[in-house]
Amino acid sequence: MNFNEVQKPSRYVGGEFGLPDMNMQASSTFCMCFPDTYEVGMSNLGIRILYYILNQQPQLRCERCFAPWGDYAQYLKENDLPLASIETKMPLKSFDMLGFSLSYELAYSNVLYMLDLAGIPFRSKDRDENWPLLIAGGPCVVNAEPVADFFDIINVGEGEEMLKNIALAYDENKGKMSKQEFLQYVNDNIEGVYVPSLTSFEQNENGVVTKINTPHKTKRVYVRNMDESYFPDKAIVSNIELVHDRAVAELFRGCANGCRFCQAGFIYRPVRERSVEKMTDICTKLIANTGYDELSLNSLSTGDYSGLKQLIQNLQPLVKEKKVRLALPSLRLDTFDGEFAQNNRLSSLTFAPEAGTQRLRDVINKNVTMEDIDSSVISAFERGFSTVKLYFMMGLPTETMEDIDGICELAYHIKDLYYKHRKSKKDIKINISCATFIPKPHTPFQWEAFDSYENISQKQAYMRQKLRNRNISLSWHDYESSTLEAVFARGDRRLANVIEQAYKNGAKFDGWTEHFKFDAYMQAFEQFGLDYKQYLRERNEDEILPWDYLDMGVDKNFLLRERHKAYQAKCTLSCNKQCNACGLQSEGLCNVNR
Amino acid sequence: MLIVKYTKKGSACYVSHVDTLRTINRTFSRADVSVDYSEGFNPHMLVFFSPPNAVGVESECEYFAVSTKDERDFLNRFNNNAPQGFVAQKMWVTDKNPNLAKEITRAEYVISGCGIGKIKVENIFDMPEFNVSFSDKNGEKTKDYKSFVLSAKTMGDDEICVVLKYGNENLRPDRFIDGLVQNFGLGKQDYKITKTKVFANDVFADDFLDNFMK
Ligand code: SF4
Numbered sequence: 062m063n064f065n066e067v068q069k070p071s072r073y074v075g076g077e078f079g080l081p082d083m084n085m086q087a088s089s090t091f092c093m094c095f096p097d098t099y100e101v102g103m104s105n106l107g108i109r110i111l112y113y114i115l116n117q118q119p120q121l122r123c124e125r126c127f128a129p130w131g132d133y134a135q136y137l138k139e140n141d142l143p144l145a146s147i148e149t150k151m152p153l154k155s156f157d158m159l160g161f162s163l164s165y166e167l168a169y170s171n172v173l174y175m176l177d178l179a180g181i182p183f184r185s186k187d188r189d190e191n192w193p194l195l196i197a198g199g200p201c202v203v204n205a206e207p208v209a210d211f212f213d214i215i216n217v218g219e220g221e222e223m224l225k226n227i228a229l230a231y232d233e234n235k236g237k238m239s240k241q242e243f244l245q246y247v248n249d250n251i252e253g254v255y256v257p258s259l260t261s262f263e264q265n266e267n268g269v270v271t272k273i274n275t276p277h278k279t280k281r282v283y284v285r286n287m288d289e290s291y292f293p294d295k296a297i298v299s300n301i302e303l304v305h306d307r308a309v310a311e312l313f314r315g316c317a318n319g320c321r322f323c324q325a326g327f328i329y330r331p332v333r334e335r336s337v338e339k340m341t342d343i344c345t346k347l348i349a350n351t352g353y354d355e356l357s358l359n360s361l362s363t364g365d366y367s368g369l370k371q372l373i374q375n376l377q378p379l380v381k382e383k384k385v386r387l388a389l390p391s392l393r394l395d396t397f398d399g400e401f402a403q404n405n406r407l408s409s410l411t412f413a414p415e416a417g418t419q420r421l422r423d424v425i426n427k428n429v430t431m432e433d434i435d436s437s438v439i440s441a442f443e444r445g446f447s448t449v450k451l452y453f454m455m456g457l458p459t460e461t462m463e464d465i466d467g468i469c470e471l472a473y474h475i476k477d478l479y480y481k482h483r484k485s486k487k488d489i490k491i492n493i494s495c496a497t498f499i500p501k502p503h504t505p506f507q508w509e510a511f512d513s514y515e516n517i518s519q520k521q522a523y524m525r526q527k528l529r530n531r532n533i534s535l536s537w538h539d540y541e542s543s544t545l546e547a548v549f550a551r552g553d554r555r556l557a558n559v560i561e562q563a564y565k566n567g568a569k570f571d572g573w574t575e576h577f578k579f580d581a582y583m584q585a586f587e588q589f590g591l592d593y594k595q596y597l598r599e600r601n602e603d604e605i606l607p608w609d610y611l612d613m614g615v616d617k618n619f620l621l622r623e624r625h626k627a628y629q630a631k632c633t634l635s636c637n638k639q640c641n642a643c644g645l646q647s648e649g650l651c652n653v654n655r
Numbered sequence: 656m657l658i659v660k661y662t663k664k665g666s667a668c669y670v671s672h673v674d675t676l677r678t679i680n681r682t683f684s685r686a687d688v689s690v691d692y693s694e695g696f697n698p699h700m701l702v703f704f705s706p707p708n709a710v711g712v713e714s715e716c717e718y719f720a721v722s723t724k725d726e727r728d729f730l731n732r733f734n735n736n737a738p739q740g741f742v743a744q745k746m747w748v749t750d751k752n753p754n755l756a757k758e759i760t761r762a763e764y765v766i767s768g769c770g771i772g773k774i775k776v777e778n779i780f781d782m783p784e785f786n787v788s789f790s791d792k793n794g795e796k797t798k799d800y801k802s803f804v805l806s807a808k809t810m811g812d813d814e815i816c817v818v819l820k821y822g823n824e825n826l827r828p829d830r831f832i833d834g835l836v837q838n839f840g841l842g843k844q845d846y847k848i849t850k851t852k853v854f855a856n857d858v859f860a861d862d863f864l865d866n867f868m869k
Pocket of ligand 1: 330331332636639640641642643644645646651
C-alpha cells in the first residue's frame with residue numbers, strides 16, 4: 062500500500078501552524094494520545110491546554126498521537142511500522158510517558174487499538190521500567206475501573222497542575238526509582254493521583270463490591286482561581302477541517318444548575334468563572350494568533366456566565382473588523398436571548414427540554430417551565446426561525462407513558478405556536494432526537510436502572526405512531542451503543558477482560574456507528590461468563606459502588622437527598638440562587654448566601 | 656492586487672486544494688493582512704488560486720492572487736504565519752486579476768524512484784495511444800492520455816521529467832505513473848513527485864506574470 066492512497070494524510074504528517082519548537086533538548090518525553098481520530102481529538106480543549114503546559118517545561122517535550130483510521134493502520138502494518146507521534150515521528154513505545162485522554166466510554170477499545178499498533182503490552186503489570194508510563198485523564202476517570210488494569214496512573218480532576226507535577230516527578234526520578242517505587246511515590250505525594258495497582262476490590266458472586274482495599278481515598282483536584290490558571294492564547298491550527306474547527310475560550314468550569322442526570326453538573330463543581338477582562342484578553346489574542354474566523358465561548362451552560370453581555374460587547378471589534386462568528390454552545394432554554402442568535406446568523410433553534418412533562422422535568426431538576434419554552438420559541442419564530450431541534454431522554458427514573466405523550470404534545474404545541482407567530486414563509490421543521498438515559502457515577506441517579514430494550518422499543522413505537530406528521534421528524538440514539546456506554550459508565554475491573562477480548566474480536570471506533578460491533582462485546586461477555594445486565598441493574602443505596610474510593614468533594618448524602626427529592630418531583634434551586642450544601646461549602650469558592 | 660508564488664513542500668504537500676484555501680485565508684488573518692471581502696450575506700476573502708495541485712505532490716510553483724493594498728513586507732509576514740512547507744517566494748503587484756485558474760494549462764513534474772529512468776519514457780511519443788485504466792466514483796475506466804503528455808525525458812537511472820496538461824484539462828502525475836506501470840511494466844512503489852514549473856501555454860508562469868505587469 063502506498064501512503065498516497067491513505068485518506069487525509071494530513072491527519073498523520075503534522076506541520077501545522079502553532080507547533081512549539083520540537084528541536085529543543087528535553088530530558089523526558091510525553092506523548093498526548095487521544096483514542097479517536099485527529100479531527101475529533103484536535104477539537105478537544107483539554108488536550109489543547111495540557112499540550113502547551115507540558116511543552117512550557119524545559120525538561121519536557123510533549124507530542125501528539127491520534128487513533129489512525131483503518132487505511133493508515135493497514136499501511137503501518139504492511140510496512141512494519143509502529144504507531145508513532147505526529148511531531149517527531151518517534152514510536153510511542155520510545156516515549157517516557159503516554160497520556161491518554163478518556164473523554165467517552167466508547168473510546169476504550171481504541172486505547173487498546175493504539176497500544177496494539179504501537180507494540181506496547183496492554184496491562185500495567187506486563188510493563189516494567191523499559192516501557193512508557195501510561196497515564197489516563199479526562200471525564201471518564203471518575204470511574205475508570207473498566208480500563209484501570211491498562212493504566213499505571215489515573216489523574217482524577219483537572220489536569221493542569223497534576224499532570225505537570227507527575228511528568229516533572231518522573232523526569233526527576235528517572236533511573237533512580239523502580240516503576241513500583243515511582244507509583245508509590247506519586248500516589249503518596251501528588252493530589253488527585255489514583256494508582257490502580259495499589260487498590261483492589263472484593264466482590265460477591267453477583268458482582269457487588271463488598272470491600273475496597275485502598276491506601277487512601279483519591280481526592281479530586283481542581284483549579285481554584287481560573288484567572289490565575291493557564292489558558293493558551295494560541296492553538297495548533299490544523300490543515301484539515303476539524304469536528305469543531307474554531308478557536309475555543311473557556312468561560313467557566315462547573316455548572317450551577319444541578320440537573321440530576323448530568324454527570325458534568327456534579328463532577329466539575331463548584332462554578333468557577335474567568336473574569337470578563339481575562340476572557341476579553343484571551344479571546345482577542347486567540348483570534349490574532351490562530352486566524353480562526355469562529356470563536357466558541359465554552360462552558361457547561363454559557364448563558365449563565367455572569368459577564369456574558371459585557372463580554373459579547375467587548376468582542377464586537379472582532380466580530381465587525383475580523384468577521385469573527387461567535388458560537389455560544391450550551392445555551393439553556395431559559396437564557397435564550399434573541400440578541401445572540403441575531404448576531405450569529407443562526408437559522409435553527411436547538412433546545413433540550415430533556416423530558417416531556419413538567420413533572421418529569423422536575424424529577425430530573427431541569428428547571429425549565431412551559432412559559433420558558435413558549436417565550437423562547439415565540440421570540441425565535443418572530444425572528445424568522447423555522448427549524449427547531451428538540452432533545453429528549455427516554456428511560457428516565459419514574460417515567461411513564463404520560464411523559465412520552467408529553468414529548469409528542471410538546472412537539473404539536475410548538476408547531477401551533479409557529480403558525481401563530483411565524484415570520485418565515487417556510488413550513489416548520491421539528492426534529493426530535495431521543496437518547497436513552499444512562500445512569501452515571503457521582504450523580505443523584507447513579508443508583509438507577511438503565512431502561513430495558515423492551516420498554517424503550519415500546520416507547521419508540523408509541524411516539525412513531527403519535528408523531529406521524531410531515532413537519533416532525535424523529536430520531537433515536539442507538540440502543541446497543543447506549544447499553545455499552547451504560548455498562549462501562551458504572552463498570553468494574555472485571556470488564557478489562559471483556560474489553561481486551563472484544564478488541565480481539567474486532568471492536569474499535571465503537572463511537573462510530575459504521576464501526577460499532579455489539580456482537581464483539583456480547584461474545585466477549587459470554588467468553589468470560591459475565592452477564593452484562595448485571596451492570597444495568599438498580600443499585601442498593603447501601604451498596605459499595607466501584608467508584609467509592611474517590612472523594613469528589615460532593616457528599617454521597619447530598620446525592621441521596623437529591624435522589625429522594627427527585628422521587629417527590631421537587632426541584633433544587635440553582636447554585637446561583639442558593640447554596641444547597643452539596644459538600645463543597647467549606648472550600649469557600651461559592652459566593653452565594655447560605 | 657498581489658500575486659504570490661509559493662511552495663508547498665513536506666507536510667504541506669498533503670493539504671488538499673480546499674484545505675489550502677482555508678489555510679491561506681487563516682494565514683492572512685494571523686499576518687493581519689487586510690484583505691478585501693466579497694459583498695453579500697456570507698462575505699469571504701477575495702483570493703484566487705492557480706489550478707489545484709494533486710494531494711501528495713510537492714510543489715515549487717503554486718500561485719495565488721489576493722485583493723489587497725497591504726503589500727508592506729508581505730512575503731515575511733506571510734511566511735512567519737504560514738504552516739510548515741508553505742513558503743512565499745516572490746510577488747507581483749498589479750491592479751488586474753490575471754485569472755490564474757484559466758491561464759495556467761501545463762505543469763512540469765520531476766518524478767523520482769528506483770529504476771524509473773530505465774524505462775525510456777520518451778518512447779511514449781512513438782506509441783499510438785497511451786491508455787491508462789483507473790477507477791473513480793463512476794467505476795472502472797480506460798482513457799487515452801497521449802495528447803496530455805507534452806514532453807518526457809529521462810534524467811538518470813532514477814529520475815524522469817515530464818510536462819503534462821494541467822488545470823481544466825488535467826493529467827494527474829500519479830495517474831501518469833499508473834500509466835507507466837500499465838504500459839511500461841514499471842514497478843509499483845512510493846514515487847516522489849515534485850511539480851517544478853507551471854506554464855501559461857508554453858510560457859513559464861513567472862515570465863507570463865512579468866509580461867502581464869507591462
Ligand atoms: S457548595 Fe453550595 S453553591 Fe457551591 S456547588 Fe455546592 S451546593 Fe452549589
